[in-house]
Amino acid sequence: MDNKPLSFKGLRLLVVDDDPDTRKLISILFELDGAEVLTATSASEALEIILCFQPDVLICDICLPDEDGYSLLRKVKRLDIEQGRITRAIALSAYVMDEDRQYAYLAGYQKYLHKPINLDELAKAVNDLAQLQQYA
Template sequence: MSNESMFFKGLRLLVVDDDPDTRTLLTFLFELDGAEIVTAASASEALEVMSFFKPDILISDICLPDEDGYSLLRKVRNLEAGRGRKIPAIALTASVSDEDRIHALVAGFQIYLSKPIDLEKLTCVVADLAGLKQYA
C-alpha cells in the first residue's frame, strides 16, 4: 500500500475552482498519492500562484468568478511559452454539451471532464498526462 500512496510523488498540480469543497477534495485526493497541490479560487489568483509555483498540470473549472477558464488557459499558455513549456490542462465543468466539450478542446484543454467529478477517471487522466504508468 505504501508504494500506491506515493504514485504521484513529485507531481505538481494547480487546481483552480471557485468551489472550496472541490478544491479541498482534489487537494486531499492528490496529496494522499504524494502530489504537491496549490489551489486558487479565481483566474487572477491562479496567475499570481504561477509566479512562484510551476505546475506540471493545470486542473481548472471553466466557470470562474473573475474570468473564465478559457481566458485563464490563454494567459497560462502565453506565460509558459516564454519559458519554453506547455502545461497540460484539464477542464472541469458542469456544462456537459458536445458544443462545450469541443470549445474546451479547441481552446487548448487536453481533457474535458464534467462535474460531478469522477475521481477515478480524473486520477487516471492526470497519470496519463503526467506520463506515469497507468494508475491502478
C-alpha cells in the same frame, strides 16, 4: 489494460475552482499520494501562483468568478511560451454538451471532465497528462 496503481509522487498540481469543497477534495486525493497541490479560487489568483509554482498539470473549472477557464488557459499558454515550458490542463465543467467539450479542446485543454467529478476519471486523466509531461 495496465492495472498498476497510479502514483503522483513529485507531481505539481494547481487546482482552480471557486468551490471550496471541490478544491479540498481534489487536493486530498492527490496529496495523499505525494503530489504537491496548490489551489486558487480565481483566474487572477491562479496566474499569480503559476508565475512561481509552475505546475505540471492545471485542473481548472471553466466557470470562475473573475474570468472563465478558457481565458485563463490562454494566458497560461502565453506564459508557457515565454518560459519555454508546457503546462498540461484539465477542464472541469458542469456543461455537458459536445460543443462545450469541443470549445475546451480548442482552447487548449487536453482533457475535459464534467461535474460532478468522478475521482477515478480525474486520477486517470492527471496520470495520462503527467506521462505526457515527462516527454515534453
